[in-house]
Amino acid sequence: MRIPLDKIGEEPFAWRQQLTLNAESLERSELLGLGEILWQGSVERQEGGFRLDGRLEYEQTVSCSRCLEPLVVPVESQVRLRLMRAVPVAAEGEIELTEADLETVYVEGEEIDTLQLVREQLQLNIPMRSLCSESCQGLCPTCGANRNKETCGCDQVEVDPRWEALKNLRDG
Numbered sequence: 001m002r003i004p005l006d007k008i009g010e011e012p013f014a015w016r017q018q019l020t021l022n023a024e025s026l027e028r029s030e031l032l033g034l035g036e037i038l039w040q041g042s043v044e045r046q047e048g049g050f051r052l053d054g055r056l057e058y059e060q061t062v063s064c065s066r067c068l069e070p071l072v073v074p075v076e077s078q079v080r081l082r083l084m085r086a087v088p089v090a091a092e093g094e095i096e097l098t099e100a101d102l103e104t105v106y107v108e109g110e111e112i113d114t115l116q117l118v119r120e121q122l123q124l125n126i127p128m129r130s131l132c133s134e135s136c137q138g139l140c141p142t143c144g145a146n147r148n149k150e151t152c153g154c155d156q157v158e159v160d161p162r163w164e165a166l167k168n169l170r171d172g
């Protein structure tokens, strides 16, 4: 979505767009897939610049942090930004920033391409940790079996990690 900043007058510029992005392009191994993304919002003039209010809705497929099974998670997120024209360094002191709670993005040129904003937001929305269920049993550390689905029969006695390290040294 390209927003023509120079064409925004009294009326806000509004958009509504469906887009698809390749999950792999975000280069996060825990993100397995992305559904169609609904990206909508508006930009309006505000003293000294513009204000962007956007909303993203989509589904993401992430892997469970314990058992690695895929799970589909609906996501809704708000994007609120203040857009400012990039200004020469000399003029910097003349700008009074208001609404310091909004993230400010400096724009060069007459239009802004929101794809980069969307990509950043998608990155932020990937959880550090996902669980298919709080009681997920994870994978067997010995044979890799999914312990939610099968009982592999491996010895599940907890091994002292220090002992395990020594053992690895000796075996290696």
Ligand SMILES: [Zn+2]
Pocket (backbone or CB within 6 Å): 064, 065, 066, 067, 068, 069, 131, 132, 133, 136, 137, 138
């Ligand atoms: Zn799981």
Ligand SMILES: [Zn+2]
Pocket (backbone or CB within 6 Å): 140, 141, 142, 143, 144, 145, 152, 153, 154
């Ligand atoms: Zn096992």
